[in-house]
Amino acid sequence: MTAAAYGNLFSILWPESILEIVSLVILVVDLGWMRGETTATRMRVASLLGSIGAVLSFAWLEMHVGIASVMGGALVSSPTVVAAQSCILILTTLVLLLGLSVRFTRNPGEYVALVLLATTGMMLVAAARDLLIIFVALEMLSLSLYVLAAFAKDSAASAEAALKYYLFGGMSAAFMLFGFSYLYGLTGTTSLSAIAASLAIAPLTPLALVALVLAAVGLGFKVAAVPFHLWAPDTYLGAPAPVAALIASGSKVASFAVLIAVTAALVPAWGWTATLLCMAAASIVLGNLSALVQSSVRRILACSAIAHAGYMLLGIAAHTLAGDQSVMTYAVTYALTTVGAFGVVAIVERSAGSDRLDAFAGLSARSPLLAATLLVFLLSLAGIPPLVGFWVKFQMFAAVLRAPLASGWGLGLVMLAIAGSAVSLYYYLQVLKRAYVTPAVISAPLKVTRLELFLLVAIAVAVVLLGIFPDMLMQWIPAV
């Protein structure tokens, strides 16, 4: 590569570079000057710096919306990619700010720096269109998250969460790399667009099938689709709340963005759609059914995340412009809502020391506004209009039914998905029942900082407004 090519590469990577630089600055500031301060102060400074970095990066992104690609199309930028990346940055900022008062670590500098590194990975994942870049970016994301999941060093649950996440993740990454190597062997290229062209004319071989299935393992792990979902409940349960929120939100958005790109490349090969559909159907059924019996709210969110991944896989398998658009709007709004829900869970945990359903008893009496935001988040996840969760489901199922590729399976799987979301109302209502119906065990008002309340109300308002005016969402994430 020439110097000009590097300059070109750097020009498209400015937002990621900003994050990298800020994460290093945070480490220097925190370890250099802040060691004498209390952990709370250090956390505030580090999180504030991290948020500033994310905002700077966001500003650069929004000023440079356009279509660009470097290194022969290995990394691209387009309005859709920018929307995904902007959303990831917003989610990271929210996670950092909502995590300010969560006490789980004595090393805030490292924590925030790692969050920013993970975010960099997510942004690269969303932009990558080359097998190697995808793998490197996914590893960058995953390695940061493994460490973050273990960040509550005093907590055995956190260690267990991290270990499960790491073992499953490492294994599936290896499978995926193996599959990618087969794909390279079959097509002689690592570029997704070239692979698509090559697979379209290649004869069906068992080798290609093996490659597809192996690639599906790695991506299925990232989106927590059945049968690669086993890590999710324990990781969501044990990881520190902000980290769990990050795993459930930004990481999901990035993974679905790359899954759309990979699908565009692999769909010509017979079997990819079928693989996606099997994962989708199994995720919808298992995710919803397993959520019914949980008594921990974090685990309910984890199981429902599996189900939501199932719905989104349907949209991906439809493989139309409208379908891809709907998957992105779904992933983005789902992530936003989940961050909000985790924010409420973290606040309740801080007071009750547990995320069991009983800890939510009487929430509406202890903090009416907080309970109202939880109501909005969970009903949106259940797909109740006029909240945005309903709109994205409607849009996606409509796109699936209209997709030419889906003529054989569309109706049946959409019915399954709608039945699944009917079931989901039960477990979301279980949480809301505690919050609104069951009398409070602890009657003291809940301690909620102004910042937390402001952010949660802002997210709830966004969920309502985007649901009432979904056109804003569709213009922000265009169908291209």
Added chain:
Amino acid sequence: MLAWTIYLSFGGALLIALFTQGRPQMARALALVTALGGLILAVLAFFTQSGVAPIVDAAWIPAMGIRYTLSADGISRVLVLLTGFAAVAGVLFSWNIDRRVNEFFGFYLALIGGVYGVFLSADLFLFFVFYEVAIVPKYFLIAIWGSTRREYGAMKLALYSFLGSAMVLVGLLAAYAISGGHTLNLAALQQFAFPVSFQMWAFPLVFLGFAILAGIWPLHTWAPTGHVAAPTAASMLLAGVVMKLGAYGCLRVAMTLFPHGLDPWGWSFLGIGSWRAVFALLAVIGIVYGAAVALIQNDFKFVIGYSSVSHMGLVLLGLMSLSQIGLDGAVLQMFSHGVLAGLLFATVGRIVYERTHTRDLSALSRMHLSRTLPFAAWLFVLAGMASMGLPGFSGFIAELQVLIGAWAAFPVFTVIAGVGIVVGVAYTWRAMQKAFFSDAPAGSSPSALSLPSQELHVFDPITWAEKAGVVLLLAASLAVGLAPRLLLDQITPAVLALPHTLLTGGRL
């Protein structure tokens, strides 16, 4: 104009929920003002408009061809009027709610707003949004302020409702995809010729989805438990208007969108040869079954709950007659049952239960309520007579029209439905006799020991709010019973304007 019924209700709900915490009197007053505002708008529109009156039509989600379209025809106006009555009466009968008052009226008005929205929507997406908006408030109204097994009743009702709307959603999405995905406007979709094979499965799916909310047998079981568990105002709304949402959806969406789904299959089994006959059969079973079960209940509220199932069966039977007079009767019965069920639930749940603290018929029979609570006794006599179809009240003319309409298509079913109506007389009579006019001596049972000297028991006087609510609902039923033209002048043109493929059962 009518669009403001929706905005007013949701605005009122938000205002009350956010700003009246700790000020119950203000919450009640605001709720009453909001509900009255809705009623006034509904009455004005009812007397000034005729035919199809478009209200709003604005681009909403252009990329998917979804528009914000509200419009009202005669059927909508009648049901909006019913909602107005039920809403005001419900506020009046929940004047005594004293726990979490602002939340109660917030949920209550949100439910009302959703109901208005359903009756006025002319775009299916909008219709469905309002339809689902009405589910969640019901859950909380019952689960928080309810009585007997409230959490069970509330959850059952929410899940049944959501199951029904899931079925509807599948049908709507499929219709949207098949018609090319350009529009969800109801009138535009009615013009589209859906393949008959598609209508044959979409119709029963969507119809049944809606009919769950209308209490169709055997998916009616949410209704009695939900009604019994609900606080009085919520029972009134559930039986009064929410069940009408289901019947309205059956007529407005399922039947007009997929009229060929009602065609004969070409083969028959035991005389059942079309979805029309299947649903008519289920409706008739509902009529008889609901009445028979009501006959043996010992909980006063369960009697009314099962009678709702029975009466809604008549609505569904009227719909399946596919004749002008039958459909007229069905819509009229929706209005009539809405008013009368509200009245009955108010009598049992508010006027009697809040004073005697029991709904057990054998316990009530020892209290000699006809002497200690004459207002309730005479009210129940009037409401019960109206409900069993006494001429002069709204129920009579509605049931008559349904039966005449159904006779041509289903003579056997009609006879059985007539038997169900007779059983209806029996259970109303039995409940009336046991609760109010029993001669059972006060001291004949051990439980009387805990309530000494019922003979002398003085109950709280009837409040102004109760009297006002009673007068409102009784007047509505009486007016319609004496001058059914009032409603029929609105209903009949709207029924005749339904797609011509639908009214195969003949018109007058």
